[in-house]
Amino acid sequence: MRARTNGKAGGRPGGMSRGGASIQDVAREAKVSIATVSRVVNQPTLVTEETSSRVRDAIKKLGYVPNAYAQGLSGRGGKVLGIVLPDIFGEFYSELLRGADGEARRLGYHLLVSSDAHDHGHPTRTENLAFGLIDGLALMMTEPNVELWRETLDAALPTVVLDAEVSEPGVDSVSVDNTEGTREATEHLLSTTPPDRCFFVGGPKENFDTKARAEVFCATLATAGRPCTEPQVSCGEYSVDWGRAWGRERQRGAGLKGCAVLAANDEIALGVMQAAQEAGLRVPEDLKIVGFDDTRLATLVRPSLSTVRVPLQDVGAAAVRLLVERVTDSEKPATRMKVGTKLVIRESSR
Amino acid sequence: MRARTNGKAGGRPGGMSRGGASIQDVAREAKVSIATVSRVVNQPTLVTEETSSRVRDAIKKLGYVPNAYAQGLSGRGGKVLGIVLPDIFGEFYSELLRGADGEARRLGYHLLVSSDAHDHGHPTRTENLAFGLIDGLALMMTEPNVELWRETLDAALPTVVLDAEVSEPGVDSVSVDNTEGTREATEHLLSTTPPDRCFFVGGPKENFDTKARAEVFCATLATAGRPCTEPQVSCGEYSVDWGRAWGRERQRGAGLKGCAVLAANDEIALGVMQAAQEAGLRVPEDLKIVGFDDTRLATLVRPSLSTVRVPLQDVGAAAVRLLVERVTDSEKPATRMKVGTKLVIRESSR
DNA sequence: GCGCGGCTTGAAAGCGTTTTCACGAGTTAT
DNA sequence: ATAACTCGTGAAAACGCTTTCAAGCCGCGC
Incomplete structure (x- = not known):
């Protein structure tokens, strides 16, 4: 590298520029x-x-x-938290991020955001670089991924895991307790629809939440005296397209009319709704639909979407709070936090 | 001085913990x-x-x-970019952020995100702290704010401004050229609706984009031989609620039927659509609606929303690219970039 | 009148890198 | 065979800050 402006004099060299007085x-x-x-x-x-x-x-x-670098170096930490999400697109992550951002600001921390996890939560080399920069890492793991684990743990970085339960000592986690909400939703559907016409349309098969929700869905059906059959639970991805595809498929087959659908998120639910409407069916008269997450989407569409509320902002905020606590006190025993879910009935299932 | 963990021995002092080997x-x-x-x-x-x-x-x-702090201190910069948005909530920012994030990753940079700008883009003290940390700042300014300007410029930090045209030397900007899209949209509405039944429902009155769009809207009406009257342009905020409120109000008054609305963003458009549907009106038969931004929302609702496409991801990506260029070469002349807009016709205005 | 404790301030030691400079060992040119 | 280079490496300075330690100064009590 070339001349590194020593004192104050002279123009700044090459690419450097961080201006200010020292x-x-x-x-x-x-x-x-x-x-x-x-x-x-x-x-x-x-x-x-x-x-x-x-x-x-x-x-x-x-x-x-x-100078934050100097501060960081000299031991007080740089007050930066990393947050790695599978994606940062869409209402879901948007809401999560907002919660995290707000809490971080409140606590005087900064948020280094990355949706690096295109490969299922595996941080790239670039990401690694930042590991020196961040005081703690909030990591969203929607699917099991051992390899990532090792890397993170090796980094000896305060970590909080989102949306996955973990058993590592010294690693906090914030996850969603799907039980209550899913059960409520399923029972709600069962109150108007016979068990064999109830369907669960999930996200990725390996996804923790989808798995949990599917399980509770089946269990509830079983309690109602009708263990669910294979085709009543389908998995795909968390997208409108998948929901629509499922809906069309079903419509072509046995038909959607008189059925009830619990989707693993609002987008899927929306897709199913669109498929129904395409087919000239009325929601909720001909088809009951309940989504999941209660993103803004649910109130934006018509008919408005019944959905299971997941306090995403709280999840984000809690993750940051836990992380900061651990950063400040690394001896703190691991906290496993679970946020509850709750059915919100709107028009689509009434 | 006490044992400030010189070598590897001993427990780490206080809250510190960054693990690794040096x-x-x-x-x-x-x-x-x-x-x-x-x-x-x-x-x-x-x-x-x-x-x-x-x-x-x-x-x-x-x-x-x-250790990234040490690297930062010793001059190579920490490869961190700051991005400050009015909010990080909703499809709009989500999309912008995604574009920025992708490009940042591609270029080996990290993104420090903040929606700090609740007070109209004025960075808080917290934010300031990070200024030592970041190599450059992408700042979204939707409204004029001189005070912020001063502060940013004083920081002598490479800066790129989003969504606002600036004339400071050495400050790049990426903004949206509303002209073409707005004109197209207005003409599109005029093709089915008489000029005096065309309305523009804007966001905040001071917002750059709202202002620009309103202006082009009026100009186009004028070209059509019917300069727009006062009540044809209203401002509020960028929200579904405002759109719905406007729609109800209008419906209570002269009625929405037979009108055409150009909204300053998709959310407003959606609100208007909801108001219309509440009143039993059919879209597009009774009321034409065109939104702005082409967020995912536009394709998610039924009827799907005609809208003016703004390549938000491109805007985010371009901002990051420009910023990195400036960080690497501070002598580079300022770039004023404008991304075009284009009408996308869907169901709501057909 | 002298020592002692409290309060304010300064000097200096790191923190972990990058980078410059100097130095010895080979290598090549004369 | 010696001078002039090149190459690989190590020593040390610099980056800007926090923090410890020591020193100076004050007023107080004995």
């Missing part, structure tokens, strides 16, 4: 030592009001902002 | 100097294959990952 400059300007400047910023009580005010003036005058 | 450890393990280790990592050609291999073994054995 703590040195402030110290010089205020005629105190850098230690004092640091104290004014971090522990103001230790400094005389007179000195303090002089330093603050200097800071303001020079527009001084502490 | 370059020192690797050097010791491989029996070389830290300089050599650094070279193996960054400029492998400078080192003998033999030494290099020994070092690589050590690195692997110790699970060494360079």
Whole structure:
């Protein structure tokens, strides 16, 4: 690399540019030592009001902002949290992220976001690089992935896992308790529809939530005296397209009329609804539909979508909170947090 | 000074925990100097294959990952970009963010996301902290805000502005050229509806895009020989609620039937559509509606929404690309980029 | 009147990298 | 055979900050 602007003089070299004044400059300007400047910023009580005010003036005058790298290096951590999601697209992640972002801000942390996990949560090399940068990592794992585990644990980084239960010591987790909501939803459908006309349309087969929801769905049907048969549970992906495809398929087959569908998320539910409407069926009269997640989508469509509410923002916020707690106190025993789910009845299943 | 964990011995002090081995450890393990280790990592050609291999073994054995803070401090920058949006909620930002994230990954950068701008793009103190951390800042400014400007410019940080045209030297911008799309959309509505029954329902009055779109809308009406009257353009906010409120209001008044609406975004359009449907009107037969942005929402609702396509992902990606270019070469002349817009006709206006 | 504790401040040691500079060992040119 | 290079490596400075330790100064009590 070329000449690295040593002092203040001269234009900035090549690509570098981070402008600002350093703590040195402030110290010089205020005629105190850098230690004092640091104290004014971090522990103001230790400094005389007179000195303090002089330093603050200097800071303001020079527009001084502490260099986060230096802070990070010198031990106080950079106040940065990483969050890795399978994707950052769509209402679902959007909501999760919003919760995380809000909480992070509240706690004075920054969020390094990455949807790197295209390959099922496996951080790339790039991601690794950031591992030195972040104080903790919130990782969403929707499917089992041992390899990733090892890597993360080896990094000895405070970690919280989203949407997956884990048993590693020292790793917190926030996951969704699908039981209650799924059961409620299934019973709700059963109240108007015979068990053999109830269907569960899931996301990816390996997905933790889809699996859990399917299970509870079947269990509830069984309780109602009608163990579910193979074709009553289908898996695909979390998309409108898949829901629509399933709906069309079913319509071509035995028909959708008089059926009830519990979808593994709102998008799938929406797809099914579209397929029904295409076929001239009325929702909810001809077909009951219940979604999952209660994303904004559910209230945006007509008929509005009954759905199982998952407090996504809370999940995001809780993850960040847990993470910060662990970052601040690494001895803290692992917390396994579960957020509940609850049926919200709207028009699509009434 | 107390035992500030010099070597590897002892428990870590206080809240610290960043695990890994340091370059020192690797050097010791491989029996070389830290300089050599650094070279193996960054400029492998400078080192003998033999030494290099020994070092690589050590690195692997110790699970060494360079500390990003140290790297940042010593001048190579941390490969982190900041992106500040008014919010990170909803399809609009979601899409933008996705574009940015993808491009950032491609270029080997990380994204520090913040929706801090609740107060109209004014970064909080927290935000400021990160300014030392990031190599560049992508800032979405939907409304004029001089104060923020000053602060950002003072930070002498490579900056790219989203969705706002600026004239500061050395500041790139990516904005949306609303002209073409808005004109197309307006003409499209005029082709079925008399000018005096055409309405523009905008977002916040001060919002750049809303202003631009309203202007083109009026201009196009004027060209059609019917300068638009005051009540034909209304402003509110970018929300379904506002669209619905406008729709109800209008329905209570002169009625929506036979009208045509151009909304400033898809959400507003959706709101208007809901109001119409509530009133028993059919879309598009009784009321034509065209939205803006072409978010996923537009294809998800029934009838599907005609809308003006704004390549949001491209905007995000372009912002990141420009930013990285500027970070790498601060002398580069400022780029003012404009992405075009284009009418997409779907069911709601046919 | 002298020592002692409290309060404010400064000096300096890291933190983990990158990068420059210098140095010895081969290699090549004279 | 010696001077002039090149190549591979190590020592050390610099990055900007936090924090510990020590020192100076004050007022207090004995």
